Amino acid sequence: MPYTYKYPRPSVTVDVIIFGLKGKDLKVLLIQRSNDPFKDLWALPGGFVDPDEELEEAAHRELEEETGAKGIFVEQLYTFGKPGRDPRGHVISVAYFALINLADIKIKPASDAKDAQWLKLTELPKLAFDHKEILDKAIERLRGKVRYQPLGFELLPEKFAFSQLQQLYETVLGVEINKRNFRTKINKMKILKEEGQQTEVAHRPAVLYSFDKDKYEELMKSGFNFEI
Amino acid sequence: MPYTYKYPRPSVTVDVIIFGLKGKDLKVLLIQRSNDPFKDLWALPGGFVDPDEELEEAAHRELEEETGAKGIFVEQLYTFGKPGRDPRGHVISVAYFALINLADIKIKPASDAKDAQWLKLTELPKLAFDHKEILDKAIERLRGKVRYQPLGFELLPEKFAFSQLQQLYETVLGVEINKRNFRTKINKMKILKEEGQQTEVAHRPAVLYSFDKDKYEELMKSGFNFEI
DNA sequence: ACAAAAGTGTTGTTCCTACACCCATGA
DNA sequence: TCATGGGTGTAGGAACAACACTTTTGT
Incomplete structure (x- = not known):
């Protein structure tokens, strides 16, 4: 036809x-x-x-x-x-x-x-x-x-450690990032929720986080700028 | 057919x-x-x-x-x-x-x-x-x-004064910008060429500039970031 | 002299960067 | 107790924000 x-x-x-x-x-x-x-x-x-x-x-x-x-x-x-x-x-x-x-x-x-x-x-x-x-x-x-929108979280599991988030940005952007400064920057944004800890790892367990989408959208309404 | x-x-x-x-x-x-x-x-x-x-x-x-x-x-x-x-x-x-x-x-x-x-x-x-x-x-x-790419110059005449450039950003972004800080920021980028002066204006004549595309592309090669 | 817009000096604060150090866990 | 990755303190400098001030032109 x-x-x-x-x-x-x-x-x-x-x-x-x-x-x-x-x-x-x-x-x-x-x-x-x-x-x-x-x-x-x-x-x-x-x-x-x-x-x-x-x-x-x-x-x-x-x-x-x-x-x-x-x-x-x-x-x-x-x-x-x-x-x-x-x-x-x-x-x-x-x-x-x-x-x-x-x-x-x-x-x-x-x-x-x-x-x-x-x-x-x-x-x-x-x-x-x-x-x-x-x-x-x-x-x-x-x-x-x-770098300007919280896309990265889509690539990570629901709960992730800070180091995973940092690794993600290092991979995608192809640069090394200073651990201390990265944490400070992300923490200041207040867009992560704590979600317990890692278990059974052979080192100090990392705190796990999830991306707090509601909080992010709340912040966006008041002129907040996501930026890595 | x-x-x-x-x-x-x-x-x-x-x-x-x-x-x-x-x-x-x-x-x-x-x-x-x-x-x-x-x-x-x-x-x-x-x-x-x-x-x-x-x-x-x-x-x-x-x-x-x-x-x-x-x-x-x-x-x-x-x-x-x-x-x-x-x-x-x-x-x-x-x-x-x-x-x-x-x-x-x-x-x-x-x-x-x-x-x-x-x-x-x-x-x-x-x-x-x-x-x-x-x-x-x-x-x-x-x-x-x-804010992140030098698009604005496309809207301006070939030669323009600093105040026109500032006015452009104020119009497009819908915000007021501090004159002093705007000039400092743009000047630091070194992407403008001087092109003489205004004439026949009833106040101190403004220096005219053009966007130096070659210089901009040169800078981009070495990791420069345009940002307003 | 005055109005009008161009252009500059400076200061306090915030953010960025770099580096050194301490902490908690399993093996 | 050691290796491993998690997590923090801090200091110097660069960038940002705010405000007052000086300069140059035509009328």
Whole structure:
């Protein structure tokens, strides 16, 4: 059943950059293509936008297909539409990036993807289409935003130690941070809730914290500025 | 001559939010619609993306149609695709925002627009479609970015006085800024070139400056951070 | 001389940075 | 008691904020 229009239309797809933190490594979920074009190369999860589907909904749909996870943080990244970016025709792709907590959530292997894997950002293979460019933009956006908005907590488990939070920023920003000054800065913001202590560790147990979203939003109303 | 596809496709349009600074007022270029839907309401300039046209190129095309100006700063803002945002069907709009210098450039009245006008952001009429939402997002982006990237200069004439620069930030951010501290901060960045003086003003003539883009890019390479 | 806007000196406070040190736990 | 990572004290300097003051022009 064909669809006919008076003027030509491009196809519209959604691609999702899914970031996860594993120890000291930032990883991204990629899928090895089983068909041409770009057969065997790695690509971002994505697909066509359904008729009358919201774009963000499409992003959530792709995310859930690949990871089984719901309620994940996603944010629109950028829309790519350069002619020739897809050899099959004029394809416009709205890219979203997602931040997922690999510790708490079980990632199911996707049903329809032959080979989906978490790959380190520092050890990336060749990517299909313009997906390298898209991924680079996502990394740039993550680096830029993580300092001014409390995005980082999305990558951490519900309860985390100060050192984990610091490690996260060091990984994402690619810099070393002074422990003392980092704690002082975060503490002054008063956006963390104490959540008990670590147990069974071979050193002084760390106090665990969670991000206090209500308090953060309260502070935002009165001109507070998150900044690392 | 109809175009036929195997699966349904949304239409893709580009809308442009064109900001200009006039004295102490931030203005936006809007067009009064002459046809349904939303006849007589004001709307952002925009139109369909041509086959195999780059998105940013489409934005520049719309911008030039309405203002006659070339080489203007544009940046992709966000892509809007909520079902129902256009009563005529599934229309996905990629929004761009542009910053234009109203002092230097002659804005020609658009040929195809019945009524294009620069309207103050503080005195906006009802807008067509979801254009209010799009405009709000553009303002938010402008406010957020102007502090961390040297966007503001795009709104000023080539040569400007310190007080104009300060006025710009006061207008965009909606705050008062201390003259002394503002000067000190900007001067420390060393990103301005002296360009002579005002003449024929009934007070001490201000030194004129231009934004030194080369120097700025030089500084950026060595970890410099623009911040107001 | 006066109005008007340009431009400067200075001071108290807050924040940033760097470095050294102490603490609690399991092995 | 030792290794390991958690957590704190503090001091010097840079950046911020506030306010009063001087300078240069046209009328």
